[in-house]
Amino acid sequence: MRSTAKLLVLLKTGYQRILKDNLVGIYLHGSFVLGSFNEAISDLDYLVVTYKPLSLVEKEKLMKYTIDNLWSVAPAKGLEFHVVLLENTLNFNEPVPFELHFSQQHYEAYLDDPKGYVNKMHGSDPDLTAHLMIVTKVGKVLIGKSIKKVFCQIPSSAYWNSILYDISSAKSMIVEHPMYTTLNLCRALVYKKESVIDSKLSGGQWGLKKLPARYRKIVKKALVEYTSSGMTKKCKEKYDELVLIEFAEYMLNKINE
Numbered sequence: 001m002r003s004t005a006k007l008l009v010l011l012k013t014g015y016q017r018i019l020k021d022n023l024v025g026i027y028l029h030g031s032f033v034l035g036s037f038n039e040a041i042s043d044l045d046y047l048v049v050t051y052k053p054l055s056l057v058e059k060e061k062l063m064k065y066t067i068d069n070l071w072s073v074a075p076a077k078g079l080e081f082h083v084v085l086l087e088n089t090l091n092f093n094e095p096v097p098f099e100l101h102f103s104q105q106h107y108e109a110y111l112d113d114p115k116g117y118v119n120k121m122h123g124s125d126p127d128l129t130a131h132l133m134i135v136t137k138v139g140k141v142l143i144g145k146s147i148k149k150v151f152c153q154i155p156s157s158a159y160w161n162s163i164l165y166d167i168s169s170a171k172s173m174i175v176e177h178p179m180y181t182t183l184n185l186c187r188a189l190v191y192k193k194e195s196v197i198d199s200k201l202s203g204g205q206w207g208l209k210k211l212p213a214r215y216r217k218i219v220k221k222a223l224v225e226y227t228s229s230g231m232t233k234k235c236k237e238k239y240d241e242l243v244l245i246e247f248a249e250y251m252l253n254k255i256n257e
Contacts, residue, residue, distance in 0.1 A: 004039060007073045012143045014069055015048060018061045024049040024086050025144015027151075029134040036201030038227060043077035043104060046142065047131060049086055049150055054099045059118040063110060066102065078104035082128060089132065089151045094158055096128035129154060129162035137197055156195070163188050167255065174248045178239045182222040185251040186211075192255050201226060215247050 016023055030045030031037040037044075054062075062083070070079060080103035088097055101121055102110065110117040133154040139147055167181075167188050174181040180200070187203025190196055198206065204226065207219040218239065 003073045004037075004044070004075065007044065007070060007075075008142060010069055010073065011046070014065045015062065016143060018058060018065060019048075019050060022050045022052055022054075022058070023144065024051055024150055026142040027135050027144075027147065028140040028142055029131050029138075030080070031199055031201075033134065033138045033140050034197075034199035034202075036199035036226075037075075039075040040228070041077060041226060042075045043080050044075055045131065046079075046081045047089075047135060048081060048083040049089055049144070050083060050099065051086055053085065054083060056118065059100050059121075060114070062100065063102065063114065063118055067110070078107065080104070082125065082131065084128070086150065092132070092152050092154055092158070094129060094161075095124035095126050096132065097124045098122060098128060101125065126162055126165045129158050130166065133159040133162075134197060160191070163191060164255075167252070170252060171245060171248045174244045175241050178218075178244055179222045179225045182218055182244075182247065183207075183226060185248065185255070186219060188255050189251060212250075215243075215250065218243060218247050 012026060015026060025048075027047045027049065028045065029047065031042045032044055036042075048062075066079065066081075082101045083099040084096065085099060099122055100118065106117070106121070132151060135147060136151045136154055139151075141147060144150070167185060170181050170185055174185075183200035183204045186207035187198040187200055190198045190203050190206050193210075201223070204219050204223045208216055208223070211219060221239065
């Protein structure tokens with residue numbers, strides 16, 4: 001965890017230097033706070049809350065600092081963050097607006113056109129509802145005001161809608177991203193059955209005990225991949241695509257019934 005500790009220090013000091021008095025705080029969520037963080041396959045998820053809208057200069061400085069100073073010490077899947085206004089964390093409305101967003105998925109787009117990226121990357125994101133819920137339940141303050149002073153409570157119905165949105169394309173995504181989608185479906189069903197906010201790791205562990213025997217091999221393989229460096233012999237074995245699709249259909253039926 002040495003590189004992660006260095007990353008957190010650089011994240012805190014760098015963003016504070018750029019945003020100055022506009023920074024309310026930086027709040028960690030995702031696998032890092034849910035107890036399933038693995039530098040070999042995870043990303044670091046965080047929310048940046050500001051008092052007022054970001055200027056173009058602030059956006060450019062944040063992105064440049066993120067790429068130049070944080071990316072080299074980030075976990076394997078990189079970083080994912082949203083910048084959100086305090087007024088939108090104190091008062092919940094769907095979909096949640098954001099000032100700036102970045103993840104590994106957007107890395108090439110940013111490098112191709114940095115100015116164009118920061119100009120266009122603002123709007124709203126249904127995934128933010130889930131991020132906000134996790135922050136309010138188990139999030140950690142990296143710097144700034146306490147979570148209770150910054151975030152309102154998120155309705156469970158809104159969180160459930162965010163989950164449904166996230167898994168809506170699972171039947172097609174599971175072939176391309178079998179490990180992630182398999183475990184994501186498991187934790188979605190955990191919430192449906194038990195109203196528990198789980199990590200992908202604990203969701204998969206629940207699936208090993210509760211799901212039909214036919215699907216436990218898939219879940220076990222996904223867990224092995226999730227908890228390893230991704231380079232073991234077992235992880236290199238291919239998933240059965242037909243069984244993956246069948247599994248996704250089964251899980252979506254159970255989640256939506």
